[in-house]
Amino acid sequence: MFLKIKRIHFIGIGGIGMSGLAELLHNQGFQVTGSDVSEGYQVRQLMESGIRVTVPHDPAIVEGADVVVTSSAIPAENPEVRAAEANRIPVIPRAEMLAELMKMKYGVAIAGAHGKTTTSSITGMILTEGGLDPTLVIGGVLENMGSNTKLGLGDFLVAEADESDGSFLLLSPTIAVVTGIDMEHLDFYQDMEQIKKDFLFFINKVPFYGTSIICMDDDHLVSLLPQIRRNVITYGLSSQADVTARNLVLDGMATHFDLYYKGDAMGSFTINIPGRHMVSNALASIAVALELSIDPQKVRTGLAGFTGVKRRFELKGREAEIPVYDDYAHHPTEIRATLSMMRERFNGRIIVLFQPHRYSRSAHLMEDFGRAFFDADTVIVTDIYPAGERALEGVNGEVMAATMGRYGHKGSCHVPSLEDGAQRAAQEARPGDVIITMGAGSITRAGQMIIEAIRTK
Known part of the structure; x- marks a missing residue:
């Protein structure tokens, strides 16, 4: 894999998305190093796993790296970026590295303004329960795993698609989930029309044998449906969605609901994280599972076993x-x-x-x-x-x-x-x-x- 690439250096390795990717590559046998401005929780976790992290940034540390990976928060004038460019070491965004990893699996990319981390996490739990043993690269620490990444032996990779700087367009997933579109990241996007244009391009990058999974509760996404040229499954609390929930019952911190798929009753399901928006996230994950023909009982068990993500309520x-x-x-x-x-x-x-x-x-x-x-x-x-x-x-x-x-x-x-x-x-x-x-x-x-x-x- 990656031919002669041996050492991969991450600038801003303590970011939640960067740390997960770094740990995944470390677990695959690459020599991973990194740097950050401070020694936070994620940096300490990486150090404990055997990854060498330099605090603060130091241009000397990039010497000997075969490729340098940066997050969207790293400016072009960063001293390590300049040192890498001076030494003709390729400098790539995080999304490009993720895209290369996704080419080796069937990618399930979760995009959208809100709910990406929770939806990715639930999807990972359900696919794991369904026996698919997916690789996970999540933008939050799963309570069930104590980590934001998992190297699986199966054929699927579940990851978040970060639209904040447009880099999600580098990804070519087999299944593309979009949870919603909102006025966000206006330091990068000019207006809502540009945001919608990029999301439509992302959705239509799905191959002819893939599927786009779209939230029916989002008016912006609904407006894009006539322009989507790929297989579509809709989900949401709307009665018009292919995958929907009815008869929601609040029970302390849990929510019980009846699941319907294209009009057919699938039985009662429970998510042990509160909120109607969490039910919507669960429906997106269920739609992925049903598209992959996972047994509904496995879906039910995987969802009920999900205990949340750090920093999400x-x-x-x-x-x-x-x-x-x-x-x-x-x-x-x-x-x-x-x-x-x-x-x-x-x-x-x-x-x-x-x-x-x-x-x-x-x-x-x-x-x-x-x-x-x-x-x-x-x-x-x-x-x-x-x-x-x-x-x-x-x-x-x-x-x-x-x-x-x-x-x-x-x-x-x-x-x-x-x-x-x-x-x-x-x-x-x-x-x-x-x-x-x-x-x-x-x-x-x-x-x-x-x-x-x-x-x-």
Whole structure:
């Protein structure tokens, strides 16, 4: 495989997508090295597995590499990138490496603005239960495995397709799942029409013997259906979907539903992760399984055994009868879905500590963020996590909190730091309330801060 390639170097190896790919290649016998700006959880995990990681970036480390892989967060002026180019070492995006791996398997690529990680994870669980032993490259750590990657011996590779920089168009999967399209990554895309155009191109890259699996609940995707030139299976809560769920019953943190496939009743199924949006994710995975002729009982067992993904409504702990959750939601659509689910399941007040992610996203979607938190009683907004971006004038956490107030939210406020936010959330909470931290940046550290602050107040 890869002919004479022996050593593969990852710049930004600590990213969740990069770390999974690095671990997978390491497990296949390649010499993998990497670098990052800090020694976070994923970096430590890779080091423990035997991968040499340099912190911070060092141009000398690329010497001797046969290829250098970069994430979308790595700028062209990165010193390691420049050193590799000066030494004529190929520098490729992560998606290109994933595309090469996918050529050696039947690829199942999960794309879409929201729900990719959960859908990929459930799909991996069901295919594993069905005896297909897939290789997995997931953008989150599966609770069932304690990892975001698995090297399987079967013929299938399940992976997320990252549309943030258009690199998902490098992939040529046998099965392409699209969970939805939204106004996102507007630092790269000009408008919704460009986003839809790229997704349509991705869907139509499926080979003639493959299948596209499309969410019927998404109006943007429905508008593309007449232009799709490949076999299509639709899924969703819409009665018009090929794979749909009826008679949803909430049962604590679980949801039971009756499954229908092209009008035929398939029996009762259970997902032990709360939320209607999670049922939709499950339906996408079920559609993949049915397309691959996996026995419905295996599908049922695999779905019921799925215990979640870290940072997707993850319970961090409980103190003084106050549960503290952490969630990756960082887009208004995701925030509304998570808070709506919480409002259905909790009787107490909902307190949110939110860290906006990226100045570009905050600027483009400021008004939407202002209307996204109505199901929360209190919203504490921190300063924006830049993710490598430069600050934009007039775009900050204080403005976002004020925007929420302008739209009528009576409990929004701003604090500068995670530490201040954790203290504020702890002081605000009383027994019976529920606290959730939200965002895609460093906010995940705040859950334990809140628990400690409640314990000592």
